[in-house]
Amino acid sequence: MDDETLEMFIRQYIEGQDGTRIVFSWQGGEPTLAGLAFFEKVVQLQAKYAPRGREVENDLQTNGILLDDNWCDFLKRHRFLIGLSIDGPRELHDRCRVDRGGKPTFDRVMQAAQRLRTHGVPFNTLSTIHRWNVQQPLEVYRFLTRELGSTYVQFNPCVEPVDFRTHAPGQCDASSLPIIGTAKAKPGRPDSVVTEWSVNPNDWGRFLCACFDEWYARDVGRVLVNLFETAVAQTLGLPSQICVTGEFCGKGAAMEHDGTVYSCDHFVYPEYRLGNIRDRSIAELILSTRQKEFGFEKRDQLPDYCRCCPCGTFCWGECPKNRLVRTRQGEVGLNYLCHGIQAFHAHARSRLRKIAENLMQET
DSSP states (O other): OOHHHHHHHHHHHHHTOOSSEEEEEEOSSOGGGGOHHHHHHHHHHHHHHOOTTOEEEEEEEEOSTTOOHHHHHHHHHTTEEEEEEOOSSHHHHTTTOBOTTSOBOHHHHHHHHHHHHHHTOOEEEEEEEOTTGGGOHHHHHHIIIIISOOSEEEEEEOOOBTTTTTOOTTOSOGGGSOBTTSGGGSSSSTTOSBOTTSOOHHHHHHHHHHHHHHHHHHTTTTSEEHHHHHHHHHHTTOOOSSGGGSSOOOSOOEEOTTSEEESOTTOOSGGGEEEETTTSOHHHHHTSHHHHHHHHHHHHTOOHHHHTSTTHHHHTTSOGGGOOBBOTTOOSOBOTTHHHHHHHHHHHHHHHHHHHHHHHHHO
């Protein structure tokens, strides 16, 4: 990102906020590849444009490979919150996370975690759950919470259509979508709708159930797991805390290095281009009719199957990018992970209610 675009972005983003806290989220690819000098400019520009009495915060999602002492000193001084990408213990992490030379990265990520701790930089963990590490839920969960010491755990199921390089989400021929539960709606076959490394829906459900049992038995109130915490909030009748289980979309817009804004970071395709901040302000783009329509489509395009489902108001069809299958009646727009999501809520429902009841009594 050139200096002019960076300054324009920071100024417009701050001007478009009306809260007391202004949070910038830096992602990539790998954002540290932009270099430490880039982020020095970031904080200087934030200080230049931040109104008095408003707090500016930054979070940065990274694989940790480039985090040396200079990086960690900067992150500490400027109070960055780090999301560290790590997919479990060595053999599970290295199954998919290798460098461009094909070499494993686990040791370097662990060194980054130690540097962050040494410098007092707070970090959360984000784990991509793929076809292989999903088979070992307790090994993943216990590694993250016991060995690594993560107290905020994010699980991100890997669901990647085989045609993601050529087709935007929701733009394929509906008649080509497989029926839920069929072989084509699972990874590992030549004709599968998803890549071979994508998670199996049934395995995803078993993964969540096993991790939930461990969390409920040992870690409630100590470890925050994104999908479990939001399920508790929703059980209390509160809105979802994360976009994938929210009723509407549209708050996770992404801006590329050239100032082009897209509806979501999962929808960075020409069909979902909102415009460029050189032509219209960020606020105008995010509040545009087109973006509002994108947000409401998540709810409005749900199949009847979801509207009748007991999990309907807990998952809201999950992320629209994952609506890759049809119901057994042929309705389009069903989420690829549906069976796994249903299995988790059936398994956890009574204990989610118990947690919610206890929280109500405490307040």
